[in-house]
Amino acid sequence: MNDFDLVRKNLFRRKLRASLMIVSILIAFMIFGVLAGFYRAFTLGEDRAAADRMITVNKINFTQPMPIAYFNRVKAVEGVRQVTFANWFGGYYQDPKNFVMALAIEPSTYFDVYRSEFDVPPEQLQAFVRDRSSALVGEKLAQKWGWKIGDRIPVQSNIFSQKSGGHTWDLTIAGIVKGKVEHVDTNFLLFQYAYFDETRSFGKDTIGWMILQTTSPENNDRVAKAIDAMFANSTAETSTDTEKAFGQAFVAQFGNIALIVLLVVGAAFVTILMIVGNTMALSIRERTREIGVLKTLGFSGPRILAMVLGESVLLALLGGIPGLAIAALIATALRASLTNVAPAFAVSPTIALQGLALMIALGLITGIIPALNAMRLKIATALGRG
Amino acid sequence: MRSLWLQVAAVTSINLKSIAQRRWLSLSTVIAIALVVIVLLAFLAMANGFQRTIAGSGANDIAIVLRAGSQAEINSTVSRDQVRLIEDGPGIARGSDGKPLISPELYLVVDGIKRSTKTKANLPLRGIGEQGSELRKGITITSGRMFSRGSNEVVVGKALLRQFEGFDIGSTVAFGATRWNVVGVFDAGGSVFESEIWADLNVVQSLFNRNNIVQTVRARLTGPAALSELKSYSDNDPRLKLDVKSEAAYFAEQASQTSDLIQKLGWPLAIAMALGAVAGALNTMYSSVASRATEIATLRAIGFGGFPAFVGTLAESLLLAAIGGLLGAAATYLIFDGVTASTLGGNFTQVVFDFKLSPWLIAEGVVLALIVGLIGGLFPALRAARLPIVEGLYAN
Numbered sequence: 162m163n164d165f166d167l168v169r170k171n172l173f174r175r176k177l178r179a180s181l182m183i184v185s186i187l188i189a190f191m192i193f194g195v196l197a198g199f200y201r202a203f204t205l206g207e208d209r210a211a212a213d214r215m216i217t218v219n220k221i222n223f224t225q226p227m228p229i230a231y232f233n234r235v236k237a238v239e240g241v242r243q244v245t246f247a248n249w250f251g252g253y254y255q256d257p258k259n260f261v262m263a264l265a266i267e268p269s270t271y272f273d274v275y276r277s278e279f280d281v282p283p284e285q286l287q288a289f290v291r292d293r294s295s296a297l298v299g300e301k302l303a304q305k306w307g308w309k310i311g312d313r314i315p316v317q318s319n320i321f322s323q324k325s326g327g328h329t330w331d332l333t334i335a336g337i338v339k340g341k342v343e344h345v346d347t348n349f350l351l352f353q354y355a356y357f358d359e360t361r362s363f364g365k366d367t368i369g370w371m372i373l374q375t376t377s378p379e380n381n382d383r384v385a386k387a388i389d390a391m392f393a394n395s396t397a398e399t400s401t402d403t404e405k406a407f408g409q410a411f412v413a414q415f416g417n418i419a420l421i422v423l424l425v426v427g428a429a430f431v432t433i434l435m436i437v438g439n440t441m442a443l444s445i446r447e448r449t450r451e452i453g454v455l456k457t458l459g460f461s462g463p464r465i466l467a468m469v470l471g472e473s474v475l476l477a478l479l480g481g482i483p484g485l486a487i488a489a490l491i492a493t494a495l496r497a498s499l500t501n502v503a504p505a506f507a508v509s510p511t512i513a514l515q516g517l518a519l520m521i522a523l524g525l526i527t528g529i530i531p532a533l534n535a536m537r538l539k540i541a542t543a544l545g546r547g
Numbered sequence: 548m549r550s551l552w553l554q555v556a557a558v559t560s561i562n563l564k565s566i567a568q569r570r571w572l573s574l575s576t577v578i579a580i581a582l583v584v585i586v587l588l589a590f591l592a593m594a595n596g597f598q599r600t601i602a603g604s605g606a607n608d609i610a611i612v613l614r615a616g617s618q619a620e621i622n623s624t625v626s627r628d629q630v631r632l633i634e635d636g637p638g639i640a641r642g643s644d645g646k647p648l649i650s651p652e653l654y655l656v657v658d659g660i661k662r663s664t665k666t667k668a669n670l671p672l673r674g675i676g677e678q679g680s681e682l683r684k685g686i687t688i689t690s691g692r693m694f695s696r697g698s699n700e701v702v703v704g705k706a707l708l709r710q711f712e713g714f715d716i717g718s719t720v721a722f723g724a725t726r727w728n729v730v731g732v733f734d735a736g737g738s739v740f741e742s743e744i745w746a747d748l749n750v751v752q753s754l755f756n757r758n759n760i761v762q763t764v765r766a767r768l769t770g771p772a773a774l775s776e777l778k779s780y781s782d783n784d785p786r787l788k789l790d791v792k793s794e795a796a797y798f799a800e801q802a803s804q805t806s807d808l809i810q811k812l813g814w815p816l817a818i819a820m821a822l823g824a825v826a827g828a829l830n831t832m833y834s835s836v837a838s839r840a841t842e843i844a845t846l847r848a849i850g851f852g853g854f855p856a857f858v859g860t861l862a863e864s865l866l867l868a869a870i871g872g873l874l875g876a877a878a879t880y881l882i883f884d885g886v887t888a889s890t891l892g893g894n895f896t897q898v899v900f901d902f903k904l905s906p907w908l909i910a911e912g913v914v915l916a917l918i919v920g921l922i923g924g925l926f927p928a929l930r931a932a933r934l935p936i937v938e939g940l941y942a943n
Contacts, residue, residue, distance in 0.1 A: 188820065188822050221722045222655075222669060319614075319622045322614075394724060396723075414669060414890070428585065433823065436576070436826070
């Protein structure tokens with residue numbers, strides 16, 4: 162029997178007690194895994210934002226329009242490699258409750274700016290550019306409604322009206338857009354701005370926002386200043402920011418999600434620290450005599466210390482690893498329904514590693530005091546007690 | 548029977564007095580349960596506060612008219628011609644001068660800077676018609692004065708002033724190239740309007756280039772029953788075909804989405820944590836039974852029944868849970884009740900609200916704590932009741 166067997170047998174000497182502690186640790190790590198996974202997915206956009214991409218919006222607020230003439234003027238700014246624009250459509254399908262993230266876009270530049278995110282077969286893109294009343298649909302949205310290339314889809318807007326009076330635009334699906342990387346949400350529909358602009362009843366010649374790519378991230382500041390200075394004191398002043406800063410400010414609008422996650426995970430960990438810490442102390446106290454015997458048999462103090470710590474770390478791992486595994490299952494199960502907020506909801510390798518580090522830390526913290534006591538225990542006291 | 552209850556009382560009191568011997572384990576159970584209750588109540592207080600702010604904003608005798616299918620004020624558009632038709636509609640109350648009591652309104656989103664994070668946030672700028680503030684209950688100017696018609700002046704809600712920078716009376720705010728003077732602060736009885744900036748409709752229309760368009764029309768009805776008259780009037784006129792809702796119904800829809808979401812987050816988290824706390828409570832109570840094995844067996848040997856041992860253990864567990872639950876509720880009240888927060892509401896703008904606990908919510912928290920105590924005490928209590936006497940006497 163080696164030391165590890167001894168540790169394992171000690172831990173499961175009281176099977177019920179060990180199982181209960183494993184359950185409480187499991188739950189804490191499950192909460193950690195789910196919340197950390199959610200938070201990561203929720204803020205992934207900002208981490209993965211392209212460093213050379215910037216967003217220009219109306220300075221009043223990003224929901225306010227600006228003239229389409231800005232598009233060509235921004236294109237001419239030195240340091241701008243490519244620029245495109247989009248307009249929010251406020252789309253829904255069949256019922257206002259079935260929100261569709263629909264944008265009217267500039268077809269020849271949009272997929273150039275987003276070329277590292279979106280994948281459209283060239284012939285589908287060509288078909289889209291050719292047919293003014295066509296649309297490209299993200300893979301996820303197409304799956305959701307079972308749409309195929311060639312389908313004619315009536316998309317309604319909760320904001321815009323057709324000049325003819327209706328709220329419905331009939332669009333033919335010209336292609337399906339796939340995401341190139343994990344965090345890309347393909348739950349969208351894109352159609353031609355030119356068609357949208359000439360059919361809508363108000364707001365003509367205005368656009369929602371521009372997305373531009375600079376020749377290099379070092380030029381970002383200069384480009385932003387040049388653009389905003391160009392439109393200063395006009396009726397539509399602009400505000401240009403990196404995609405990352407824009408994304409961060411937007412996420413912050415929902416509230417301090419990071420703080421909420423931290424508090425909940427903190428509460429879960431304080432709970433297990435106390436429960437496991439006290440129980441470990443109790444278990445070791447109950448075994449005082451045995452530790453005395455082990456010492457009599459020649460087990461050194463440090464070896465005893467290592468064995469007690471090993472026991473508490475083993476306990477933390479036995480609860481923590483299945484806890485993270487369950488969190489991963491939960492994330493997979495919930496991903497579909499959270500696709501709008503957190504498309505890449507998952508327990509990532511980084512989170513798993515952080516979790517592992519937390520397990521070891523938890524094991525060491527809960528075990529250290531009983532372990533030190535056991536190490537320092539004098540044989541005479543130990544055998545004399547009880 | 549009387550002797551049974553005396554036994555129960557005696558064993559229970561022994562149980563409770565022995566808690567001190569397991570003070571650390573018992574304390575950890577109490578705190579674990581308290582933390583479960585804090586997590587639950589913090590989320591519920593958040594949902595409740597948000598709900599109260601929004602749902603409390605609408606009146607039953609005010610109709611709100613929006614573009615069909617638009618769902619929120621921010622999306623809606625209503626033309627000037629449609630406003631005129633609504634003015635002539637049935638069921639709308641009239642003032643002493645015979646004019647209909649309606650307020651055509653523009654609802655625009657402008658940037659403000661949140662005090663706590665210094666980041667940009669969406670704030671609503673509402674251009675209101677002449678009757679705008681009379682169509683809302685309990686609007687009072689708490690400092691400064693109302694904006695004057697035709698000038699670029701704004702009044703701001705007091706909740707907005709608290710959460711966002713740069714809106715103090717006397718200051719000038721810039722929305723793009725337009726400049727506005729803040730001339731007053733208003734109280735709206737804790738409703739969502741306190742998170743808004745108000746200005747004169749005509750000035751907002753001209754400075755934001757929306758001359759022939761408003762977004763919504765509010766109208767005072769002759770009574771709540773007049774809503775259906777106005778609705779069928781709108782449905783039957785092809786020039787209108789607008790959504791007509793009572794303001795109360797409109798805000799109830801707006802509130803439910805976000806507050807349901809918060810509750811859907813809070814309950815699963817609290818239940819998961821409660822399961823962890825149950826494991827902790829079971830652990831504590833099994834230890835309690837184990838450490839009193841000799842004592843329980845001795846009592847049984849001198850004629851006490853198993854039932855008193857059962858009740859005593861369960862009572863100990865429930866007491867710990869009740870203390871934990873009340874501690875959690877008190878902590879939530881001290882830490883979170885009245886805390887102001889803001890988040891994006893249904894109109895894509897910030898809604899400022901306060902966390903609000905209620906006796907009903909506290910009861911939910913304490914019940915959850917007692918369920919943890921019940922489950923955590925039940926199985927150890929059964930063990931205590933069934934403990935073989937001889938085994939117990941030699942336990943230590």
